[in-house]
Amino acid sequence: MVSLLEATTDVATDVLAAVPAAAPRRSPSPALLALLEQKFGERFSRSAAVLLQHGTDESAYPPAPPDAVVFVTGTDEVAFVVQACARERVPVIAFGAGSSVEGHLLAIQGGVCIDFTQMNAVLAIRPEDMTATVQAGVTRSQLNAALADSGFFFSVDPGADATIGGMAATAASGTNTVRYGTMRDNVRSLTVVTAGGEVLRTASDARKSSAGYNLTQLYCGSEGTLGLITEATVRLHPRPEITAAAIVHFPSVRAAVDCVIQAVQAGVSLARAEMLDALTIRAINAHSQLSMAEQPTLCLEFGGGQAQVDEQAEWVREIAAECGGGEFQWATRQEDRSRLWTPRHHAYFAVLQLRAGSRCLTTDACVPISALAECIEETEADIAAHGLLAPVFGHVGDGNFHCLVLVDPDDRAEVEAAEAFSQRLVRRALRHGGTSTGEHGVGLHKIGYLLEEHGEAAVAVMRSIKRALDPLDILNPGKVIAARA
Template sequence: MASFLEIPPATDAGDSPPPDTALRRRSPSPALLATLEKKFGARFSRSTAVLLQHGTDESAYPPAPPDAVVFVTNTDEVAFVVQACAHERVPVIAFGAGSSVEGHLLAVQGGVCIDFTQMNVVLAIRPEDMTATVQAGVTRSQLDAALAGSGFFFSVDPGADATIGGMAATGASGTNTVRYGTMRDNVRSLTVITAGGEIVRTASEARKSSAGYNLTQLYCGSEGTLGLITEATVRLHPRPEITAAAVVNFPTVRAAVDCVIQAVQAGVVLARAEMLDALTIRAINAHSHLSMLERPTLCLEFGGGQAQVDEQAEWVRQIAAECGGGEFQWATRQEDRSRLWTPRHHAYFAVLQLRPGSRCLTTDACVPISALADCIEETVIDIAEHCLLAPVFGHVGDGNFHCLVLVDPNDRSEVELAEAFSQRLVRRALRHGGTSTGEHGVGLHKIGYLVEEHGEAAVAVMRSIKRALDPLDILNPGKVVTARA
């Protein structure tokens, strides 16, 4: 697979392991490999193809395969693998759907990959409590299918059919965030394997608690660097009585973004609010054989009772008209709403076809909604000034947008231009009071921005937490924070 970003070299990982341990590949011994093979049999693999699959994600980094892969089926098996690896200070990396885009799952120091795809059981659905408990390998679509007919749904939709465990580990969000919140808002409790192989449940089944530290939120978004999530209890939401989707185009990206900002500030309860620029629409038309007008476009969704939906829709229609928006294209039937939304979900793959053979550097800026229009407008100007091929789209209802910069992975000058643009965008978002990553996570790519975003004192606290919970630095080492500055 072609790649264009170089994996950063390993750094000194802290006080507990000797420095030379942190700076070199930490491969399992023959004895450890034999132990795992005896325990897991056919669910243990060192096949070249399997290793490559588990050392490759959707990021711009080259593959970094582990030394072995174990396919687990329950929490006790995960604990067994972690305990065995901890004895030799061998890294352990979790693998779900492999859809991450920041290098989260790359085995940069070798080690054992734990594949959660066979931990795919929906353990309990509790309509009366509005929760569901699932194993970490259950995907978003599997949970949605299990909830069919229940009157409830799980709201977090990152686009990819990611696993619930992976979504919790990265603090994922997506198209429904503007109304229902991120993964952090929708996880009630987790079962986690610590770096020592102990099983920890982070919270009870109660809706709230003041008992002790909030371990659920500590592990949610930790990207497998503090513990491995094996089960999750998530919040469910009632399905709206009526759901209506709408598509409307605008003369400029700023006009489209201004429409959403005004709607949110006016208190309109949007279920979804997605913006796609003209270049993204062009890519979608070519990919999906459509004939959408190639102008900046909003994809909107409203939910609730009929009167509520009608009121919200009329309010947004008036705001859109004031912002120069065109006629609304409406859909209320499920199949028609899917028709309107499917192009948005296919945008990533459609954009890649704008330049066959190219690779994509994906950005993930998020700013306060009051700064969103200015930040996007400055970004669009930046793209034009540097002659980049970089469609812009995103979840503008919560201030999050993405640029997909298409480059020839073999052209070093293009690679440098793309990375320079990414750096400018991150710092632009920070200047506007935003964050380096709204939903993709830190992984390998955003480590260097944490001090700029949070300050040295805050990052020092993060390092202290990492050292305390993972003193041997075996849990997904090299990601999020290095244990020493």
């Protein structure tokens, strides 16, 4: 039988072959499959449709389905699966919302996928400590719904309704990062199942500690390659007394970015600062049936007391005017703010509709704020010089921006041109003192840049950590870093 992976196009297979994916498939034995089916019953599946779903993400890679999927409901069940797979050296891949864009969840060596969507309980909300503890499958919207009457909210908003476990595993960030920080700043402790099936908690409930190594930060951003996150205690923030959102158009992307840079450098406490270029606005207009001016646009949000919001807004209004910005369109009511922000959250899917049948290669450059305008300007020139269809938008308040390169997956030349552009963009970001990935993670696609970004000594340490914590190389193998040089 031809596998789903083998049945993909030659072009897509060539792209996948460019990453460390050539290791042999390590499928579970009939005995292991029987054990899992006996243990989990209807929560164990080998259905072709289920396997395909769990071997497909939002990346440009072709599907790479696992051999089986287990739907878990608690940490003990995760430990059971990992222990069983470890006995046969069978890979284990975690699955949350399936919204990753760098191939994180693709079972390139086969194995068992652990689906966390049924681990979706909010275990504790502690307003007095400003924390909440949740199972890994809780999504950000579920957590904020549970916090609705508490006076607090969970701040990290990557756009997609991702799971808390997945967000911790990729060190996600998003639209609120400029004020509230990334997942690394908002995770207090984690419950983790190790490669041997043991359960550990990375930190206590104290707000700080000097006891031992910082295991929380080690697992946050490890993309399921060092351990499987099953619970997370996250930081909460007080809901602002007043929240005001605004959009403002600019004559150029450079002008919009300069406005944000000047505001940040002046100490304005922006809650959100998103930039969308004219092509992105065109896509959003078509997707959401809007009629916004097709110009580079900033989506801004301010929060705090009324006087504070008024002062911040007036300050940014003056800066925007100096940068050539137009009139501010304001929204203070929740429904009006949602009307402004929902299209931004749908930008990825809106952009895909610019070209029917296309696939999207998503970039994720992040540079120091001082280098942002120059880096984006150079990137726009690169897009124009190579005739690419690539909208640009991002969280410019923290130096992070994305280009979504639309290609025909069956056109080898287009795929190669998009990948070449992605490589140039990463190296441009590194040249400006930035990183190959601000928030999407390494997954499959960014492995080749770790050495350039961190150097041989640092990568050697990372590889040593992987070997020590996952000596059998069963945890999401082939992602982030190869277990062997």
